[in-house]
Amino acid sequence: MQRVAVSGASGKTGWRVVEEALQRGMSVRAIMRPESTLPPALAAAERDQRLDVQRLDLNSGEALLHALKGCTALVIATGARPSINLAGPLQVDAAGVQSQVQACRAVGLQRVVLVSSLCAGRWLHPLNLFGLILVWKRLGERWLERSGLDWTVIRPGGLSEDDGRAEAEGVVFTGADQQQNSSIPRRLVARVCLDALESPAASGRIIEITSSPDQPLRSLQQWLEASPVQAGST
Known part of the structure; x- marks a missing residue:
């Protein structure tokens, strides 16, 4: 059975990745900060030993290596939180991704999906007022692209907490640098992150996603089959 590690597992996107993976019958290892907590349903899954939780500081190289051993894939759902610390995006979205990539290589974990952001790498964007976050996200992407690992970058638009939208909206898929706005429920x-793990055609690609009630329902695999292969780097 595939064992998927999810870093940033207590975050708003990360815990949803964990929950969706469990619903698909995957073996999941949730990686989170020692002081973070899981939603009640996932905390119950940990108590029932249906979820393996590793609490650690991602800056601890040895602890990260231990957490990734035995896993076959990693979804990186870490992200800098709003803070007065303007170095946070550099530390989390660039250096933090680099550390995770290096740890994957060290333990032989090959398949990695990174949750990044629409407009990653663009300088003239309001989000860059928060510690140049889009610039550092693009650097994190590049660390992964150049790692020699089997990678996919998912760039979502504005993130919505409304899970109800997930049942009523179709995903708008494009390649890199083709979308600039619109939102998508976490x-x-x-779901797209997990679909990417299961889709060989997603390897080596940057995939931008938003959603709309006017968009016909279409899976990632269907889009990949219909879209031309593009280079991952931009």
């Missing part, structure tokens, strides 16, 4: 982002 629940759909989680």
Whole structure:
């Protein structure tokens, strides 16, 4: 059975990735900060030993290596939180991704899906007022692209907490640097990340996603089959 590690598992996107993976019958290892907590349903899954939870500081190299051993894939759902610390995006979205990539290589974990952001790498964007977050997200993407690992970058639009939208909206899929705005529920982002793990054609690609009630329902695999292969780097 595939064992999927999810870093940032207590975050708003991360815990949804964990929940969706469990619903698909996957073996899941949730990686989270020692002080973080899981939603009640996932906390119950941990108590029932249906979910393996590793609490650690991602800056601890040895602890991260231990957490990734035995896993076959990693979804990186870490992200800098709003803070007065303007170095946070550099530390989390660039250096933090680099550390996770290096740990994957060290333990032989090959398949990695990174949750990034629409407009990653763009300088002239309001989000960059928060510590140049889009610039550092693009650097994190590049660390992964150049790692030699089997990678996919998912760039979602504005993230919505409304899970109800996930049942009523279709995903708008494009390649890199083709979308600039619009939103998507975090629940759909989680599902696309897991679909990417199961889709060999998603390897080596940057995939931008938003959603709309006017968009026909279409799976990632269907879009991949219909879209031309593009280079991952931009």
